[in-house]
Amino acid sequence: MPAIKIENFSYAYHHPHKVLDNINITVDQGSFAVILGPSGAGKTTLCLALAGAVPHYFGGSLAGSVSVNAVSAADSTMPELAQTVGSVLQDYEVQLVTMTVEEEIAFSLENLGLEEEKVLACISQTLATVGLAGYEQAEVASLSGGQKQRLAIASVLAADPSILVLDEPASALDPEGTRALYKLLDELKRQKGLTIIVVEHDIAQVLPYADQFILLNDGRLIQAGSPDAVLTYMWTNELTPEALPPLWRLKLALEAQTGLQLSAWRTEQSAIAELSACLSKRGAANV
Numbered sequence: 001m002p003a004i005k006i007e008n009f010s011y012a013y014h015h016p017h018k019v020l021d022n023i024n025i026t027v028d029q030g031s032f033a034v035i036l037g038p039s040g041a042g043k044t045t046l047c048l049a050l051a052g053a054v055p056h057y058f059g060g061s062l063a064g065s066v067s068v069n070a071v072s073a074a075d076s077t078m079p080e081l082a083q084t085v086g087s088v089l090q091d092y093e094v095q096l097v098t099m100t101v102e103e104e105i106a107f108s109l110e111n112l113g114l115e116e117e118k119v120l121a122c123i124s125q126t127l128a129t130v131g132l133a134g135y136e137q138a139e140v141a142s143l144s145g146g147q148k149q150r151l152a153i154a155s156v157l158a159a160d161p162s163i164l165v166l167d168e169p170a171s172a173l174d175p176e177g178t179r180a181l182y183k184l185l186d187e188l189k190r191q192k193g194l195t196i197i198v199v200e201h202d203i204a205q206v207l208p209y210a211d212q213f214i215l216l217n218d219g220r221l222i223q224a225g226s227p228d229a230v231l232t233y234m235w236t237n238e239l240t241p242e243a244l245p246p247l248w249r250l251k252l253a254l255e256a257q258t259g260l261q262l263s264a265w266r267t268e269q270s271a272i273a274e275l276s277a278c279l280s281k282r283g284a285a286n287v
């Protein structure tokens with residue numbers, strides 16, 4: 001059973017223009033999927049549909065279906081869905097509503113009807129998972145941007161969802177905070193088997209971790225598949241080539257110019273290792 005199955009899904013806010021048009025996507029359980037596409041492509045709307053806010057909160061008209069763990073999102077209430085899909089909004093600070101860190105997690109647990117002892121254990125466990133152990137009594141306002149982001153993730157993890165949806169989670173983070181965030185999401189995937197879905201503009205940041213790229217443009221699904229297949233498609237079809245990571249621009253240009261078939265680079269280290277091996281082979285051949 002896939003974690004997410006979107007079939008022939010179209011959606012319009014309160015005007016006739018479809019902001020999502022006949023979308024078909026499957027995301028496997030325990031995988032890391034990244035939604036890509038230029039501004040206005042419909043990435044946020046797709047996240048809202050996974051959380052049920054589209055259509056339950058925003059209204060509008062839709063066709064087709066969005067299923068999470070084989071349950072129709074449109075036929076579930078938002079609180080029901082929140083137990084399966086944890087969503088961290090683009091402006092995640094609005095999700096933080098209490099004075100202290102501990103209260104923030106307790107607030108999320110209140111609706112689940114957990115006994116007080118279990119609430120305390122769950123608070124420490126959830127904070128430890130996101131690297132905020134010991135911050136229970138800290139004031140939310142005193143946290144750094146990266147720590148607030150982690151707290152927003154912890155507050156949705158407290159409900160024990162199996163799917164985590166994050167809309168541009170790194171937009172307010174510095175490069176180090178961004179690297180730490182994606183490492184954390186990768187750990188949640190590997191250690192807890194969570195399905196991770198993120199919207200991200202900076203492809204290089206997610207390249208080491210992604211299993212699937214989903215490319216949208218103007219409400220349509222352009223490509224969904226392995227990162228390698230989608231990046232090659234973007235390059236070949238000159239689709240937002242400026243969004244390609246520099247590493248991949250180099251790889252694809254080298255392949256086009258030399259006829260070499262290089263492997264699917266995920267990190268600078270893998271690129272350096274392969275290029276060094278190629279150069280020493282050539283060097284040996286020229287001796």
Ligand SMILES: Nc1ncnc2c1ncn2[C@@H]1O[C@H](COP(=O)(O)OP(=O)(O)OP(=O)(O)O)[C@@H](O)[C@H]1O
Nearest residue numbers: 013014019037038039040041042043044045046058
């Ligand atoms: N609440 C709303 N009511 C009406 N139209 C909306 C609403 N939210 C978004 N839209 C429109 O839907 C389309 C898709 O917007 P969406 O925010 O989903 O795109 P996006 O790919 O996330 O863009 P960005 O990268 O700029 O965040 C845009 O044309 C936008 O103007």
